[in-house]
Amino acid sequence: MLHRRHLLHATAAGLATALLGCESGTTVDGPTVATASESTPATRATPASALLEEVAPDRSSELTVINASFETLTGDDQLFAFGLVGPDNTPVTGAEVSVWTGSPEGGQVRGPVRASFREVPNQPLGLYVVTLELPEPGTIPMAAVTTDGAGGETVLRVADPETAIVLPPGAPAPVVATPTPDDLLGFERLCTLDPPCGMHEVSxxxxxxxxxxxxxxxxxxxxxxxxxxxxxxxxxxxxxxxxxxxxxxxxxxxxxxxxxxxxxxxxxxxxxxxxxxxxxxxxxxxxxxxxxxxxxxxxxxxxxxxxxxxx
Incomplete structure (x- = not known):
């Protein structure tokens, strides 16, 4: 059964919990999101476990990097979204952030790539989005560093399209019936948006x-x-x-x-x-x-x- 995953964010009254998604099994990382990147990031070799130490050895504080999706695919221009939380559990919003990625077994470091901050509409919340070059599948380390020297690290679960858990581009779409006003197909509610959305006209x-x-x-x-x-x-x-x-x-x-x-x-x-x-x-x-x-x-x-x- 799908279960919920949480991300801490600040509100005017203090910390609030914002739900990024609902997933089953163990917590994993993810997504695909867009932003501008710097041209031709530099590369150099370093062990995967030492990525943050390599790119920010004198960082001013440790950040928690929170992945905002389920699965990222290999390839160029792969979108990824993430949140940043400071040592005091306060979300880091609106910062200038650079991102580096490593490789599963230690190898080339790619970066820096500039991430952009996007506000959540009508909320004092937001996430960072970045476009990454991810040539290898596996557990990929990623480091994020702000201009004031704070840094944090996470890992991305990167899959080849051929072995992706979720259907990738190029795969045939499953042909399955979905509910319409004329046939609910056993759904208790056609749409839980109030009022219902207009995207149920056709199965x-x-x-x-x-x-x-x-x-x-x-x-x-x-x-x-x-x-x-x-x-x-x-x-x-x-x-x-x-x-x-x-x-x-x-x-x-x-x-x-x-x-x-x-x-x-x-x-x-x-x-x-x-x-x-x-x-x-x-x-x-x-x-x-x-x-x-x-x-x-x-x-x-x-x-x-x-x-x-x-x-």
Missing amino acids: LDEALQAGEPVMLTIATPGFCETAICGPTVEVVEGIRASRPADSPIRWVHVEVFSDAGATVADPVTAWQLQSEPWIFGVGSDGQITGRLDGPLTILEDEIAALADQIA
């Missing part, structure tokens, strides 16, 4: 069988209510509403649970998901074009760009 299987491009959102507003996770469907709905009226894209939303948060829905199982929320772009050929997960509320540009790819 996913019908759209795919008709050769229509699809933007599929798998998320549950009613059972993932924090500032980072909860508004996902509203954000996607806003992007959908901004598209031209004659857009060929079918926008489909499916809830994670078929009941009051206890039973994972069949479409979620069919798509082999172990976390939420996710967005997949599927082309008219039925193949997945791209995927985004985790802090989708700060990824409006990336969601819109994915829609442009499949239109």
Whole structure:
């Protein structure tokens, strides 16, 4: 069963817990998010375990780096989002941050690459996003250092597309029915957003069988209510509403649970998901074009760009 993962953030009243996603099994790391990077980062050899010591030996304080998604793929221009928390459990927001990555067994260090800070809408929260070059699969160390010398390290779980847990770009989209107003397919609620979103007009299987491009959102507003996770469907709905009226894209939303948060829905199982929320772009050929997960509320540009790819 999906379980919840938490990230500490500061609010006006003090610390609050913001839910980044819901996943099953052990906590893992992740995602894919965009930002500007410096041109041609330098490389040098160093053991993976010594990455932070190598890039910031005189750091002023230790930071906790919190991964914001489930799985990252190998390749160039891979997006990754993360949070930073200081020694006093206070979130580090709005800082200038540089990022380095290593390799599974020690090898080339890539960096620095500049991360950018993105605020969570209507909240005193935010995450950093960065574009990374990740040529090797495995457990990849990543170090983040601010301009005032504070630093922290995490590890990314990086997978080849061929061995990815979640369906990667290029894979055929599972053709599965999703609920519509005319057929709830056993779901207690069509949509837990209040009022319901407009992305239930067509079942996913019908759209795919008709050769229509699809933007599929798998998320549950009613059972993932924090500032980072909860508004996902509203954000996607806003992007959908901004598209031209004659857009060929079918926008489909499916809830994670078929009941009051206890039973994972069949479409979620069919798509082999172990976390939420996710967005997949599927082309008219039925193949997945791209995927985004985790802090989708700060990824409006990336969601819109994915829609442009499949239109």
